Amino acid sequence: MSHFSTIAEKNGGVADHGQEDSNKQEVEPRRPSRKSISSFTSGHGSGGSGGECVGRVWGQSESALERDKAVALSCWLLMGGNEDTLRNGAGEDASGWKGVEVVEGRVTELLWGAEGLSSCIPPDIGHLNKLTTLLLNNNALKGCIPCEIGSLTSLTSLALSTNDLEGEIPFSFARLNRLTNLSLVGNNKIESNEQIPNHLQTHAETQAYLATLWRPQALRLITYGIAIARRRQARMSSDGGAGTPPDPFFAFLATHEDSVTDLILSYLDPDYCCIKDRNALLKCWRSLGGIEDDLREGYGDDVSRWKGVKEVEDGRVTKVDWGELSLTGTIPAEIGELDGLRELWLYGNEISSIPSEIGKLASLDCIWLYNCRLEGPLPAEIGNLISLRTLDLSTNKLSGPVPPTLAKLTNLSQLYLRDNDFSTVCPPHRVANDKEIVQGFLASLKLEGENKNS
Secondary structure (H helix, E strand, C coil): CCHHHHHHCCCCCCCCCCCCCCCCCCCCCCCCCCCCCHHHHHCCCCCCCCCCCCCCCCCCCHHHHHHHHHHHHHHHCCCCCHHHHHHHCCCCCCCCCCCCCEECCEEEEECCCCCCCCCCCCCHHHCCCCCCCCCCCCCCCEEECCHHHHCCCCEEEEEEECCCCECCHHHHHHCCCCCCCEEEECCCCECCCCCCCCCCHHHHHHHHHHHHHHHHHHHHHHHHHHHHHHHHHHHHHCCCCCCCCCCHHHHHHHCCCCCCHHHHHHHCCCCCHHHHHHCCCHHHHHCCCHHHHHHHHCCCCHHHCCCEEEEEEECCCEEEEEECCCECCCCCHHHHHHCCCCCEEEEEECCCCCHHHHHEEECCEEECCCCCCCCEEHHHHHHHHCCEEEEEECEEEECCCCEEEEEECCCCCEECCCCCCEEECCCHHHHHHCHHHHHHHHHHHHHHHHHHCC
């Protein structure tokens, strides 16, 4: 049984992020001011005992438990809880309070799932530095997740699912290196670059997710710093050494992009593309008449964010879509270095020919090169693309016979060759997506090639 399942039994099954509480209030609450717990009084609760002080300025004799109790009570009240409900008839004995666990004189667990809490999570919760479990799921909590939760470095379980929380997930969560169980789903207003996972219940998968929170921040800082350094270097070069010098650290990274910078950025972003794909893409773009700054789009050397780079996997470019970008030129031999490509979209440009090196892209699943004014023969090396399922070369000026090597493309199910000058009679466009007909045509190419060689 998982930790969340065990906790769920204590909370009446609230770990399951089911339907939101139908009694959730629709009134938008104001975010409470960041009061210190030393000034908070129980009069803020809906069932408090009047003006009795919940928190106070502690002296050296104040016990850690008294501090934890004051924080727990103030947080409960700030989230809209009732004081009598929390105390649960236990008075000052926090170990008897609702959902509060006390171990060795410290509050270690707050099991407050499905308690009808409906305001914001107060930043003061970050003072409970011995918390190992914080369950606030299945409430109607609103506002942003306080970054102070990231200071609870003893946490092993955190559930904030099925609330109405918003904003970004604090990257301070990345400091929770003991966190094993994490649940954030069911908060539709949370902003995240990554898909918010379902309940994470192992240390490895939780830590892998937390790493995605801080790495983009560091990545943005480094790429921005490098861009500024290069701009200052260029300005000083054009002004004879005048101007503001770049920061030495970022200047170093800017001049070592093929070694140190690649290493750092590859660690920060698993999708970051290193020198092989970067240089090959640059050469292809330039050969097609593209302007380098238009390709980079302000993202420096982060290829995964370049124009038309639609998919990246394990540090390799897998899909490029440069369709209808008014490119004019040739596809260079360096296209063969992009051997992680699965999709290549270059339709609607002016491209003179297809190089034989395209046959090195054994992972290609589809090629869209229609309406590109291609001329000359079709390279026989296309027959090496054994993973190819779609090949669209229609509306060009390709000539000569269709190479019999295409018969090796046993996965091909869509073949569009109309409106060219091939000497081979090609399948009509209306049946070009019928795999049986396509494979029959390829088989005829093989037979024709064998007859010529006999």
